[in-house]
Amino acid sequence: MTHGHPTPHLTHPEPVQPDEFRSLMSDFPTGVAVVTTIDEGQPWGMTCSSLCSLSVSPPTLLVCLRAESPTLGALLRQGTFAVNLLHGDARAVGELFSSGATDRFDQVTWSAGATGPHLTEHAHAIADCRVTRTVDGGSHVIVFGEVVHVSRDDLRSPLLYGRRGYHTWAS
Template structure:
């Protein structure tokens, strides 16, 4: 085979890609931060993964036009609130873009960003160590500097366009 015969495949259509990714269930997280004026910002995020144990680093992918991303980049810190199985309403609220979302949930100040502790099974406070271009999203690398857990709470999961929880069995 010569180089001239190599065919580069075309990308699938966005709808086909969305269908593929709906088949991959994921935990539901709300990424939260403050802006320079101390106002809270947050959005639901399912694009989250661990990257490294040393240093403890995770990455989140946030929509490029998101005001939460803009605030996060201003302050350089954020909190990843991993929602528990009874917190579906919080996940939906923070994906809605409702301007009053912080008035509709109980939250407290955290080291990296707001914590919605009663709605989580774990929280990671992070500092931004770098970003990368992700097309329609920005990949944010966060070094974890604090972890809070609430044992006994099952994670909220999302896949196939529906919510579920992780069974303890």
Template sequence: MSHQRYEADLRRLMAGFPTGVSVVTAISPDGVPWGMTCTSLCSVALDPPTLLVCLRAGSPTLGAVLDSGSFSVNLLHQHARATAELFGSGAVDRFDRSAWVAATDGGAHLVEAAHTIADCTVTAEQPVGDHVVVMARVTLVTALSRPWPLLYGMRRYGSWAEDAENGFLSYDFIS
């Protein structure tokens, strides 16, 4: 099989794996905020509290994360699709179009789009293909609102929905 075939298969595989949507943000040493939409987020350990994110090699956000040694993970709530799309677009004015505050030890907190934010300190980095895996210790978690997360899967955004008949939550994807 060709490399392109494997790439298409991996895209199809991961499209069938719904996940939460986050925006990883960092403040570069010169004070400029950077951020990008990220669904590659994973809890690694509780002791010490450690996360990993996978960021595109060469991205300005990755540069700011590595240069500053810290970042914030903004878990987006169900009404923040526009923010996910904005930070996924690469628009240079994304921070001008978003409500945010600088974290004391991290990146930018997207105070209107996030339901929960984790401030993190970089502990390790590992290039893998066209991305860099960044391991980080969580130094602070801030809950802003009820955590009804924005989801992404099947190349669509979605959110949790009440399932009154079964008494639990299910998810619905929206175009």
């Protein structure tokens, strides 16, 4: 016995257009993270809003990075990365790391973390991760990262991104 309305039968529906999908996802606010790594002594990093927790045991998160990204290439060669969760006053850092600026690490204070650069002044939490697996996701690669260390600053509020704009978590 079913309740409610019957489910319409769709036989091979076509996917929505990219603009419609982007519009849908803009209505899903998310935290702002900068994923970083070091490869042959050079720091790499990019803003990433496609991040989620996967498992507590083992502690694993997923980051989805553009397949052509030089940061992704460096991350895969190194096998480690850091996830810097930006705080509410770090909008400029989120914008910088989503730009094409090649000197982005010259414009921020950072320190070498266990698995990648830490943006300590700009992050309210940082996770050091090691790559355990990747999956092709079309235009992006899904990277599984086992979290090996966490540092947090509970005094700072998270930076959020939604509806194509930055916002601060209101406590």
